[in-house]
Amino acid sequence: MDRRSMVKFAGLAGILAAGAAPAVHAQATVRWRLASSFPKSIDTLMGGAEYMAKQVKAMSGGKFEISVHPGGELMPPLGVLDGVQGGNVEMCHTAPYYFFGKNEAFTLGCAIPFGMGSRQMTAWMLEGNGGKLMSEFYAGYNIVNFPGGNSGTQMGGWYRKEIKTLADMKGLKMRIGGFAGKVLERMGAVPQQIPAGEIYQALEKGTIDAAEWIGPYDDLKLGLFKVAPNYYYPGWWEGGAELDFFVNKKAYDGLSAENKAILDTATRAAHVSIQAEYDAKNPGALKQLVAQKVKVAAFPKAVMDEAFKQSMAIYSELNASNPVWKKIYGDYLAFQKDQLLWDRFSQASFDGYMRGVKLP
């Protein structure tokens, strides 16, 4: 190559490099790992995370890929918060109330006994102050948070014997996840932490007297109705449990503006899809359970009332002892009251009428 051509070539290459560099940079593939707290068998939640990852990949033309790992595959199911905080994985999918031992305020982004329902929680998180308040709190754990589904009101679990009075709760050994155990303790029950795979045997042997899991669709798969045929409702400790996607802050900050928007939008789409899937699948499963002679019954009012009273006492104590809780719960409670007021005149009024009519 002669000198003049060299100059021209170098000049052109320089121009091209300047122009092409951002495009090449934008096309570098980002690969993340998501650690779920849930087993593969909870296909609604695992499916929701997989749907999110699928949309992220499709929207980015394959330039942003998130591999989804069930609970236990990369780390223990309840180790995912530490995993994201420490940057061992970029992302997790979990139920924030699992981490109430670190700070009770985690429950407010998920579910508290006698707390908000699914639509109410979503409204608080997306359009109320909930999103901002919880984000400030999670930032202390290096976490950027995105709502990632809701189960709707869960069932109150499986009982070997009928619960007829408040006294029947005394000494009841019950498998129950998270914060609700604290309320049950004050009612005289004995909460137990048992992994999903061991609940059936514990109930069969009588090591425990009762166990709550999720709702008909997930409960049916565990087969608990065979060993504890009394199925109570409602799950007053989970009027609408929100799941979340937690993202390591440094990993999030490293995303391009496009990928940030892609993650934000894909998680929000997954949020609504998961609730829709639970709503679509639970009724059929409930009918199957009833066909298996499961006895479905409401908790006695005295049990509900005592649980409510003890829950409010705990929240009052937390207001005094935990300033983070106090700040967030104050806003949560005001929003909840407004939602309950409006619901009376809208959805609850309409739904109440619909439950009383005979459709063709």
Added chain:
Amino acid sequence: MDRRSMVKFAGLAGILAAGAAPAVHAQATVRWRLASSFPKSIDTLMGGAEYMAKQVKAMSGGKFEISVHPGGELMPPLGVLDGVQGGNVEMCHTAPYYFFGKNEAFTLGCAIPFGMGSRQMTAWMLEGNGGKLMSEFYAGYNIVNFPGGNSGTQMGGWYRKEIKTLADMKGLKMRIGGFAGKVLERMGAVPQQIPAGEIYQALEKGTIDAAEWIGPYDDLKLGLFKVAPNYYYPGWWEGGAELDFFVNKKAYDGLSAENKAILDTATRAAHVSIQAEYDAKNPGALKQLVAQKVKVAAFPKAVMDEAFKQSMAIYSELNASNPVWKKIYGDYLAFQKDQLLWDRFSQASFDGYMRGVKLP
């Protein structure tokens, strides 16, 4: 430039062109127009469409842009279906039941009197057969559809005089949108079609006796409480009105795989955001209305029962006369019954208890 340099330059340019062409192609900006059926003043719905467009632009790095136009700007608010079908605009945001005159089946993708609520509709559309059935139907109009929000249960409107008995509905001149007018007619009322901007004056002058709009947040802005202070609930004709984004099929087919995924995900995120915004904003507006001495009251049971009876009679007639209706409504009704069954044991049971307690 000497000849050798020319050759080199041309050769390099050719190589570059060959290599760069796909990248340039992928980066070509797609520009769409969205015609809304709603005025700017309904900021929840217009805001939802704008949020969707903002996410589309951000996710695509500005390579897919959708401009959002309020009702009347590009075409009449109710002309948007024809606009999308004919390809005058690529996309619209509308309430499908506006088009029941073309086929009553449009109402099933939006709201029918005594139909499904917000979460139920979302479950049917995203995870039941609703999405598939409605898509097949809309395909006949060159339309690809995406859920685009829900209002939740609306209010039953503003009345100059109290409604105490079924007889008070006779001769009542009422501004009401869409299909519900057919039910009111059978109850002896006289439905009227009046644009939003003219409702206030018509009520003030007594040209009409009543008018329904949406819910507290939107109703407050129209100021109807000043001229018709009786505010009834629930809006039995809109237990949960779904909005939709309709996309011209040819325009949709012309999108890249990335942009298809971007549109699909952004509309789904907007779907949940709109309901959340209504839920967050309605309670405060209701409180403001009550402070203005609005009389909020439930429709008498006799009115609800007659409306229910007439609605079911209409659906029965449509089953006989409209095979498309019959096919879709059959699935809708079965899904609705399942949802009402499950609701009894879950959200409704929980919410019912919550309405009876005194929160701190």
